[in-house]
Amino acid sequence: MYKALFYTHLVSVNIFLFAYLIKTILLVANKKEALAKFTKAFKVPEMILSTLFLATGIYLLMQMGTTKLLIIKICVVLISIPVAIVGFKKGNKVLAVLSMLMIISAYGLAEMNKKRIEKQTIDPTLSDTNAFNYDIQKHGEALYNAYCVNCHGAEGHNGVGGGADLTISKKSFKEMADQISSGSSSMAPYKNVMNEQEISAVVTYIVTFKK
Ligand code: HEC
Structure with a gap:
C-alpha cells in the first residue's frame, strides 16, 4: 500500500514537472500558439495529476512525519504555485522560470534529505524500554518505518531508494547491526541517530522479513 502510493506520488510528480517544463520552455521561446494548445490539451490530465500528487503527498507526509528540510520543501512548492499561475496568466517569463527554479530546488532538497540523516521522532509509547509492555519488535518497526522503509520497502523487498532485499539477506544479526551502525557503500551510518x-x-x- 505504502509502496504503491509512493510510486503514484513519484510518477505523478515527475509527469507534472515534465509537462510544466515543456510549458515553461514554450513560454520562454515565445511559442504562444503551441503553449495555448499544450495548455488546453493538458488541462484535465494536469488537474488529475496535481490532485493525485497532492493527495498522495499529504498521505505520505502523515505516514513519514516531517523533517525540517521537508517543511522547507513544502513551503517552497506552495509559494511556487501562485508564482507559476501568475507567471503563465500574464505570460511573464521571469515569473514562470522563477517558479520552475523553485520547484526544481525543492526537488533537490528532497534528494539532500535522503543523504543526510536527521534524527526522527519515534512514538514514545513504543520506544520507552522501561515500559512494562515494551516490545522490541514494535520499537524496531517504528524505527524501520522512520529510517529505512524508503529504500528497503514495507516488507523488506527493496523499495524506491533501491536498498537490498532484506528478505533474502544472508547476514547474521551482528553483521546487520554493524552495517546499520557504520554504513556501507550506499547506506549512510546510523550510529549518530540510533x-x-x-x-x-x-x-x-528486519529479521522477521526473512522467510
Ligand atoms: C538510501 C537508501 C537506504 C536506506 C535509507 C537504508 N538502506 Fe539499507 N541498504 C541500502 C543498499 C543500497 C544496500 C545494499 C548495498 C550495500 O550493502 O551497501 C543496503 C543494505 C542493507 C543491509 C544488508 C543486507 C545484506 O544482506 O547485504 C541491511 C541489513 C540494511 N541495509 C538495513 C537497513 C536498515 C535497518 C536501515 C534503516 C535504519 C537501512 N538499511 C536504510 C540502502 C539503504
Whole structure:
C-alpha cells in the first residue's frame, strides 16, 4: 500500500514537472500558439495529476512525519504555485522560470534529505524500554518505518531508494547491526541517530522479513 502510493506520488510528480517544463520552455521561446494548445490539451490530465500528487503527498507526509528540510520543501512548492499561475496568466517569463527554479530546488532538497540523516521522532509509547509492555519488535518497526522503509520497502523487498532485499539477506544479526551502525557503500551510518538499543530493535524487526 505504502509502496504503491509512493510510486503514484513519484510518477505523478515527475509527469507534472515534465509537462510544466515543456510549458515553461514554450513560454520562454515565445511559442504562444503551441503553449495555448499544450495548455488546453493538458488541462484535465494536469488537474488529475496535481490532485493525485497532492493527495498522495499529504498521505505520505502523515505516514513519514516531517523533517525540517521537508517543511522547507513544502513551503517552497506552495509559494511556487501562485508564482507559476501568475507567471503563465500574464505570460511573464521571469515569473514562470522563477517558479520552475523553485520547484526544481525543492526537488533537490528532497534528494539532500535522503543523504543526510536527521534524527526522527519515534512514538514514545513504543520506544520507552522501561515500559512494562515494551516490545522490541514494535520499537524496531517504528524505527524501520522512520529510517529505512524508503529504500528497503514495507516488507523488506527493496523499495524506491533501491536498498537490498532484506528478505533474502544472508547476514547474521551482528553483521546487520554493524552495517546499520557504520554504513556501507550506499547506506549512510546510523550510529549518530540510533543508539545500540535502537539498532538491536530495528534488526530484531528486519529479521522477521526473512522467510
Ligand atoms: C538510501 C537508501 C537506504 C536506506 C535509507 C537504508 N538502506 Fe539499507 N541498504 C541500502 C543498499 C543500497 C544496500 C545494499 C548495498 C550495500 O550493502 O551497501 C543496503 C543494505 C542493507 C543491509 C544488508 C543486507 C545484506 O544482506 O547485504 C541491511 C541489513 C540494511 N541495509 C538495513 C537497513 C536498515 C535497518 C536501515 C534503516 C535504519 C537501512 N538499511 C536504510 C540502502 C539503504
